[in-house]
Amino acid sequence: MFSTHSLASPVAHRFSFSLNLLALLGVCFSLFVAFFYQIAFNELPCPLCQLQRLGLILVGMGFMLNAQFGPSTVHYGMAIMGALAGAATSMRQVLLHIAPGDQGYGSTLFGLHFYTWGFISFVMMIAFTAFMLWVDHKNFSAPRQQRLGWVSLLIISFFLILSLANTVSSVMVCKLGPCPDDPIQYLLSF
Numbered sequence: 310m311f312s313t314h315s316l317a318s319p320v321a322h323r324f325s326f327s328l329n330l331l332a333l334l335g336v337c338f339s340l341f342v343a344f345f346y347q348i349a350f351n352e353l354p355c356p357l358c359q360l361q362r363l364g365l366i367l368v369g370m371g372f373m374l375n376a377q378f379g380p381s382t383v384h385y386g387m388a389i390m391g392a393l394a395g396a397a398t399s400m401r402q403v404l405l406h407i408a409p410g411d412q413g414y415g416s417t418l419f420g421l422h423f424y425t426w427g428f429i430s431f432v433m434m435i436a437f438t439a440f441m442l443w444v445d446h447k448n449f450s451a452p453r454q455q456r457l458g459w460v461s462l463l464i465i466s467f468f469l470i471l472s473l474a475n476t477v478s479s480v481m482v483c484k485l486g487p488c489p490d491d492p493i494q495y496l497l498s499f
Contacts, residue, residue, distance in 0.1 A: 322379065325445050329375040332437060334464050336369035339430060340471040343423065347478065352415050353492035357402045359479050361427045364395025366472045368434055373465055377457070380445035385438050392434040399428035414491075 343362060346352045354362065371388030375381065402424035406413040413422045421429075457465070482488060484496035 321444075321447070325380050325441070326376055328441060328444070329372045329380070330461055330464055332434070332441075333369055333372040333376060333468055335430075336365055336372065337464065337468050337471055339365055339427075340369075340468075340475060342418075344471065344474060344478070346416060346423070350416065353482050353495070354478070355402075355414060355491060356488040357398050357405075357424065358415075359475075359482070359488065360398040361395050361402075361424065362475050362479075364391045364398060364431065366475065367391025368395070368431075369468050369472070371438075373468060375441075376461060376465065380441070382442070385442050385445075388438045389435060392431045392438065396428055396431035396435070399424045399431060403428060 340362065343354070343358070347354060368388045368391040371384045371386070371391065374384040374387070378384075402414070403422075406422070415423055417423075418426060479488075481495045481497045482492050486496075489496075
């Protein structure tokens with residue numbers, strides 16, 4: 310059994326920091342794969358896909374803030390709310406394409422569409438965040454800003470760049486108006 314002293318130790322803070330950074334890296338991977346398919350295969354995101362990316366960004370913001378400022382119930386709450394919104398949006402898209410003979414929307418990866426992977430990922434993020442709330446329950450009283458190394462700064466910068474790129478992409482697909490249900494071209498180009 311852990312003692313109160315051992316949970317609030319620098320080792321516990323470092324463990325929490327590392328897990329939050331690893332989770333942020335997972336979010337970056339998901340955003341990168343979606344953005345790669347958009348650029349490389351011209352698979353423009355539908356409105357539901359864009360909402361799933363927004364959910365991923367919100368989850369990533371929670372993990373990033375935990376890595377930067379220490380664990381907080383507010384940061385974990387942000388991650389949970391983003392994951393719940395993303396899971397609901399993903400499930401909506403799964404249910405839209407559940408009819409027999411429906412080919413689904415977009416490409417598949419290992420036999421599943423991205424929105425199905427999205428739902429699985431969001432459920433895993435909720436479970437991970439619940440686990441982290443349990444792990445960090447003694448660390449909330451002593452939040453502190455972390456000194457970030459170059460690897461941490463690289464991961465955080467990568468996340469922020471991907472978030473900005475997805476925002477610009479959304480504007481290009483929708484042109485500050487309603488997004489097309491099945492986008493086939495960018496409505497705004499430079």
